[in-house]
Amino acid sequence: MEGGAQTWHYGLIAKWWAEFNDDFRPHEIPYFQRHIEQGGEPALEVGCGTGRLLIPYLRAGLDVDGCDVSADMIALCREKAAREGLSPTLFVQAMHELDPPRRYKTIFVCGAFGLGSTREQDVRSLRRFHDCLEPGGTLLVDIEVPYADGKLWRQWLKDERAKLQEAAGRPRSLRPASDGSELGLRTRIVELDPLAQRVTYELHAERWHNGQLVAEEDRILNIGMYFKSELLLLLEQAGFDNIVVQGDHNDTEATSHDDFIVFIAQKR
Numbered sequence: 001m002e003g004g005a006q007t008w009h010y011g012l013i014a015k016w017w018a019e020f021n022d023d024f025r026p027h028e029i030p031y032f033q034r035h036i037e038q039g040g041e042p043a044l045e046v047g048c049g050t051g052r053l054l055i056p057y058l059r060a061g062l063d064v065d066g067c068d069v070s071a072d073m074i075a076l077c078r079e080k081a082a083r084e085g086l087s088p089t090l091f092v093q094a095m096h097e098l099d100p101p102r103r104y105k106t107i108f109v110c111g112a113f114g115l116g117s118t119r120e121q122d123v124r125s126l127r128r129f130h131d132c133l134e135p136g137g138t139l140l141v142d143i144e145v146p147y148a149d150g151k152l153w154r155q156w157l158k159d160e161r162a163k164l165q166e167a168a169g170r171p172r173s174l175r176p177a178s179d180g181s182e183l184g185l186r187t188r189i190v191e192l193d194p195l196a197q198r199v200t201y202e203l204h205a206e207r208w209h210n211g212q213l214v215a216e217e218d219r220i221l222n223i224g225m226y227f228k229s230e231l232l233l234l235l236e237q238a239g240f241d242n243i244v245v246q247g248d249h250n251d252t253e254a255t256s257h258d259d260f261i262v263f264i265a266q267k268r
């Protein structure tokens with residue numbers, strides 16, 4: 001636990017993310033890039049992970065800093081950037097304690113809002129984003145809607161929750177990593193509390209070398225889920241104006257078909 005937020009991106013799971021997640025949801029990269037390029041520098045990515053978005057932006061010459069609650073993710077991001085001769089400003093901070101070295105025209109959060117934090121911390125994060133933007137600056141924050149994943153959505157029903165007894169298994173398969181080892185990851189839902197709108201996952205990661213299990217780790221992740229209207233209200237309470245909600249990183253108004261939605265909010 002760092003910065004009072006609990007997430008799972010440490011150790012083997014951070015390594016898994018660095019090895020295999022660069023190709024995840026590629027359309028998100030040009031989406032945020034367009035906003036930064038349209039007069040949105042300098043920018044800050046909050047929850048930048050190992051640099052799936054940040055490194056392409058740095059490569060394109062954009063003025064973007066990164067922060068993350070996980071020192072392991074930041075270390076891997078720094079290593080990846082250095083391999084390309086890049087030396088970004090990166091810092092370890094929980095978003096509800098955000099205190100960056102400068103103010104930004106754009107702050108963006110991709111796949112990180114509501115992870116491992118309490119609802120009170122999320123409210124504080126939105127206020128920190130507001131404080132850390134320049135006047136006229138823009139916040140972009142995305143969420144996966146609570147009904148996006150059918151398996152998870154069914155667990156909101158009492159009868160389905162009673163059946164929630166997924167066994168803690170081993171990873172179904174192993175993937176070759178760049179250092180010659182193999183990594184496996186298994187995720188399961190352990191609890192869903194619809195009143196708190198909170199799901200708890202358990203993640204089990206393994207590292208194998210020459211057919212031998214050399215390391216394994218278990219981590220717990222809580223995710224606070226938000227519906228569109230709730231986050232809109234929280235953004236308004238945090239002082240944001242002119243809030244629009246777009247669909248899955250596609251520049252059009254969000255619809256009920258979108259699994260991910262993006263809130264774009266202005267600081268006056």
Ligand SMILES: C[S@@+](CC[C@H](N)C(=O)[O-])C[C@H]1O[C@@H](n2cnc3c(N)ncnc32)[C@H](O)[C@@H]1O
Nearest residue numbers: 005009047048049052069070094095111112115
């Ligand atoms: C799903 S990853 C996304 C990483 C990156 N934004 C991307 O899209 O590839 C979520 C990241 O958010 C970070 N994170 C989770 N909770 C956080 C918090 N409260 N404050 C800052 N970073 C957080 C995790 O450590 C992790 O690196």
